[in-house]
Amino acid sequence: MLYDQKNVERLKERYPEGTRIQLIAMSGESDMPSGLMGTVDFVDDIGQLQMKWDNGRYLALVPGEDNFTAISQLRTEQAQKQKPDAPLIGINGNVFNLMGIASRTLKAAGMGKQANIKNVFGGLYRRRIYKPCGFSVPK
Numbered sequence: 001m002l003y004d005q006k007n008v009e010r011l012k013e014r015y016p017e018g019t020r021i022q023l024i025a026m027s028g029e030s031d032m033p034s035g036l037m038g039t040v041d042f043v044d045d046i047g048q049l050q051m052k053w054d055n056g057r058y059l060a061l062v063p064g065e066d067n068f069t070a071i072s073q074l075r076t077e078q079a080q081k082q083k084p085d086a087p088l089i090g091i092n093g094n095v096f097n098l099m100g101i102a103s104r105t106l107k108a109a110g111m112g113k114q115a116n117i118k119n120v121f122g123g124l125y126r127r128r129i130y131k132p133c134g135f136s137v138p139k
Contacts (some may be wrong), residue, residue: 011063012043015070021051024067029059037071084109 015021019040026032038053048060061068086105091097 008043008045008047011047011049015040015043015049017042020071021049021061021068022071023053023061024069026059026061026066026068032057032059084111 017040021038021040023032023036023038024034032053032055036053036055038051041050041052041058043049044060048062050058050060052058084105086101088098088101091101
C-alpha cells in the first residue's frame with residue numbers, strides 16, 4: 001500500500017527508530033510467527049516500516065497489510081540525558097559505597113555505559129583512589 005507524503009510523515013512520527021513492535025501476522029511470510037518481536041530501523045519513503053527482527057531477519061512491515069502492535073518507543077534524547085536520582089541521604093559516606101550506589105542507580109536507569117565507575121566520579125576516582133594507594137593512574 002502506497003501512502004502520500006503526509007501519511008508517511010505521520011508514520012515516521014508514530015514509529016520512530018527504536019520502536020519495539022510485536023508481530024500479529026505478516027502476509028506472505030510463513031516463517032514470521034505471531035508474537036515475534038522486532039525493532040523499527042526506519043520508515044521508508046513509501047510508508048513501510050523497515051524492521052530488524054529478533055530472529056535475525058530484516059523485513060519490512062506494511063501498515064494496513066500486515067498486523068502488528070507497537071510495544072514501546074525509545075525515550076527521547078532529552079529523557080535519556082536526564083540524570084537519575086540516587087538515594088544518598090542517611091547512607092554510609094564511604095567513597096566506595098557512594099560509587100557503588102551511583103553505578104547501580106545509573107544501570108537501573110538504563111545508562112549502563114555511564115555506570116562504569118571511572119565515568120561515575122571521573123577525576124575523583126583517579127586522584128583519590130589510585131594515587132594514594134600507589135597505583136599508576138589509568139587514562
